[in-house]
Amino acid sequence: MDVSVENPGGLARKLKVQIPAERVSAAVDAKVKRVGQHAKIPGFRPGKAPIKVLYQRYGDQARQEAAGELIQSVYPEALEKAELNPAGQPQIELGEFHAGQPLEFTASFDVYPEIELKGLDSIEVEKPVTEVTDADIDKTIERIREQNKTFEATDRESQDGDQVVVDYVGRIDGEAFEGGTGNDIEVNLGEQQFLPDLERALVGRKADEQFDVDVSFPDDYGAKDLAGKTATFDVTVKTVSEPKLAEIDQAFLQQMGIEDGDIDELKVKVRESLEQEAKHAVDTKVKTEVMESLHASNPIEVPQSMVAQEIDRMRKEAMQRMPKEMQGNEEQMKALMPDEALQEQAERRVAMGLLIAEVIANKELELDQERVSKKMEDIASGYGDQAEQVKQYYQQNPQLMQGLQAMVMEEQVVDTLLEGATITEKDTELDELLNANRDNG
Template sequence: MQVSVETTSPIERRITIQVPAADIDEAVSARLKDTAKNVRLNGFRQGRVPMDVVRQRYGASVRNEVVGEVMRERYVRAITDEGLNPAGFPKIEPKINEAGKDFEFVAVMEVYPQVELSSIEGTEVERPVVSVTDADVDEMIETLRKQNAEWKEDDKAAEDGDQVTIDFQGFLGDEPFEGGSAEGHALVIGSNSFIPGFEEQLIGAKAGEEKTLTVTFPEDYQAEHLAGKEATFKVKVHKVSTQALPEVDQNFFERFGIEDGDEAKFRAEIKKNMTREASQAVDNRVKQQVLDALKKANEITVPSALVQQETDGMKRQAAQQFGLGEDFDVSQLPNELFEEQARGRVQVGLLLAEVIKSHELDADDAAIKAKVEELAEQYQDPSEVVDYYMGNDELKTQVKSAILEEKAVDKLLEQATVKDVEMTYQQALAAAQQQAEQGEGEESEA
């Protein structure tokens, strides 16, 4: 077997492989002899069909089978011998495929890029310093009250914060548009879940009233045929409901696992959860800044096969998030919605892998268990969660990957200049969210 490798781009290789004619012809002859043993043709007993008849009848299909097997086997042997690290499947095409001539085929493949890491030294990373105050706890308790509120029907006119149950149908001119209608929809006025201007026009409405609302869709509205268009909605109000907040009492505390109804324990548990959430927000904000700096300092060519794999994974996540069902064909979702973000994720993954490799980072079972125990604190039975994770190799691998990523970020952080910034609990959460959205936006513009 003769192999030649041509570098056609930093991550693409064109491999030409020649296989001696004798290897192919001998394999075809052997396969035809095996075939002849089981052939049934009129006028011949089984196993007695002449080879020239077998070759005439089955020669082409048998050769195609042999050639396919040879290409797969010799491709694997070639990339192993040449020390190539493929990123995805190759495109394989036969070039010379004639009996009596050396067989030749070409495999075009992508390989993982060679990464020589550049330092992020000089990068300034802003690290929030957060303390959860009693006022923050009070605000969280009010949020929990609203989340556990009941809606009670009232005969009054709707106000901001009330819930209205409505039927509606939207029109462009005189024509109704698809997706612009619903019946029995519960809408909280002020939730900003509808088009700007829609909810405000329902203030003052009473049960039984019918209203016509005029709104203008935003210029960047996701449905292009509606973006920037003026529309009217015919709305019927069935009922108006006001929010009845639960009392902050023993029954309320018991809803959140404080069985003895002790208020001090309840507030302590709330503060503990908020502190953990704030810590995660700080870590995420710092991590995002470090990863952004890493990407800017290390522009690499990303294999399209890896981008497609990540894109497909994001499609499946989106389908699951929007409840499209297990049978939904994710190929219906356009690649363009996910591709650039997927490219950014792959780039970060390749760079972090190099950081982990260059610093010889690792995580043993003890470290994995410690991380799982930390994650399990928020569950009702932490020991059960720990046992479940530690008994599942796939989950352990996921946790190990997360630990290694954290270690890699810590190593990179040593190269940066860290600036501590005092923030409130709410500011820290908002900053982390904004940083994440900004990172995704930059990937989309890349």
């Protein structure tokens, strides 16, 4: 078997293989004879047809099947002979294939980059140090009350924070347009979820008030037939309601998971939750800085075949977060998230995966099964009475378990790199820490 390698550039490789004619002929003969054992050919008893007749009837099919099987069996041998380690599946191109001739094929693929880790002993990390205060707890409880607020009708003029219910009809050049009519539409003033000109015009209004307002659609508005145009809206304000924060009563406490208790018990629960969230935010920031330092010290070229797979994975992850009517529409997702928009992030993800794998090999790390079990317990505990069912679900789902194990191994890598890192502590306000973590989440 002859094997040669071409390097078109970067990590791309072309492996050219020639299988000797004798080996090909032997494989085709075996295939033809195997078919002939059960072939029913007029004029011959089963299994008794001459080889020449079998070749006339089944030769082309046998050659194609034998070629596929030969390529599949020879490919690993050729890789070993060429001392190549492909990243992903190859693209196989079959050369001309004639009876009695050698079989030639070309396998195109990327190889893994050679990585020589650097900078592992010069990692610097700024670790946030924070404390959950009584003021943080009170602020969180107020935020929970705000999230559970209700609205009560009022006779005064509307202001930011109020909710107004409106009917409206929009017209361009005196003609109503599609999508420009709404009835009983709730608008929370100040949340900027409505057309800016229209929302501003709703401030200072009372119930049962009617008015007209000109609204300019931005040039990049989603509906192209409206982009850059000005419409006149006839608006009727039906109600104006002011916000009322949720009362801290028994029903509110039960909603927070406190069956028998008072506000003091709520504060204890909020403190525990904030401390857990703060710990997670600190761990996340430290991990991010460690990984960024590892990546910065070890810039590597990444296999584009792996990048393409990562782009596909990122789209599928995004699709799962989309409304149900958009899920499964891959063409629409490709239009919303083209390859070039995901390229940089996908390359970074692939690079980090390769660097993490190299650290694992370099430091001879092994997965800590006790840590995996502890991680599963922590995740399951967040589901209360359903904890045991959640653990069973993980144990019965190989894909979930692999994700959990990868998460733990990544934590082990971070811990290992932190052993040689320079760590400085920085006093940080809780809100600053949590907001930064939520923005990066």
